[in-house]
Amino acid sequence: MAGFRAAIPTESIATLSALLDKALAEAPRLKSSVAALYRDPTTAIIAEGLVDWFWQSPIPSLYRENTGDEPGLLVEFTTIQRHTPGRSETRVSWHVDANFIGASGTQRVVWVPVDTVGRDAPGLEFAIPQKPVLKQTISEQFTIARPNGGVLTDQNLQEIFGDSYRSWRPVLEPGDCVMFDQWAVHRTDPQLDAAPRTAIEFRMYSLTDPPKRALEESNVLVSSAPGYVGPHPIHSATASA
Numbered sequence: 001m002a003g004f005r006a007a008i009p010t011e012s013i014a015t016l017s018a019l020l021d022k023a024l025a026e027a028p029r030l031k032s033s034v035a036a037l038y039r040d041p042t043t044a045i046i047a048e049g050l051v052d053w054f055w056q057s058p059i060p061s062l063y064r065e066n067t068g069d070e071p072g073l074l075v076e077f078t079t080i081q082r083h084t085p086g087r088s089e090t091r092v093s094w095h096v097d098a099n100f101i102g103a104s105g106t107q108r109v110v111w112v113p114v115d116t117v118g119r120d121a122p123g124l125e126f127a128i129p130q131k132p133v134l135k136q137t138i139s140e141q142f143t144i145a146r147p148n149g150g151v152l153t154d155q156n157l158q159e160i161f162g163d164s165y166r167s168w169r170p171v172l173e174p175g176d177c178v179m180f181d182q183w184a185v186h187r188t189d190p191q192l193d194a195a196p197r198t199a200i201e202f203r204m205y206s207l208t209d210p211p212k213r214a215l216e217e218s219n220v221l222v223s224s225a226p227g228y229v230g231p232h233p234i235h236s237a238t239a240s241a
């Protein structure tokens with residue numbers, strides 16, 4: 001995983017923050033998928049604005065530089081979260097994103113807060129193993145087939161990693177972001193709750209090494225190029241063949 005300081009210009013963050021405010025004013029919950037906004041005709045324009053914002057931002061280039069591949073956006077799994085002090089429903093315990101975006105493919109998540117996090121408002125906490133851990137171990141231990149849906153406690157983490165993991169709780173200012181893959185073990189920082197914060201996580205996949213899920217399910221919305229939102233192009237190709 002990697003942190004990027006001042007990766008996104010101030011005026012661009014202001015535009016994003018305004019879009020997120022609009023999205024959350026319309027969404028009935030504090031957590032919302034951009035795909036859900038897209039499917040509702042009354043909020044589709046906000047979702048389109050968020051997808052356009054993504055393609056104009058430096059985030060696709062962060063993906064290219066990190067992976068050497070061309071990115072597509074998993075609109076289906078791009079989610080907005082507003083955390084309000086005292087509310088627990090937007091807190092997520094230890095998990096890996098492979099649980100819902102799938103294990104296969106070159107995937108990257110870029111988590112972008114539009115408020116300062118890590119001092120008063122909760123950001124993310126990562127558990128970084130200090131010894132090599134097989135992807136298979138993480139895949140088996142954090143599986144959605146667990147009774148709690150793959151969301152684990154501190155005790156579960158101890159059982160999996162022992163004492164050999166390090167906690168990383170980055171302080172991020174608006175414009176900073178973190179990038180991680182589907183294997184990164186993380187949660188909402190449980191130690192902070194004094195201020196609200198809004199964040200969006202852009203989940204990207206490789207057009208040349210896509211997750212099986214984006215290929216197999218034609219109802220998963222992606223944006224594989226600026227101006228396009230729909231199923232992964234392989235489905236469009238099949239439909240028009």
Ligand SMILES: O=C(O)CCC(=O)C(=O)O
Nearest residue numbers: 081090092123187188199
């Ligand atoms: O924004 C957060 O606090 C946690 C988000 C997260 O890790 C997730 O939705 O997978």
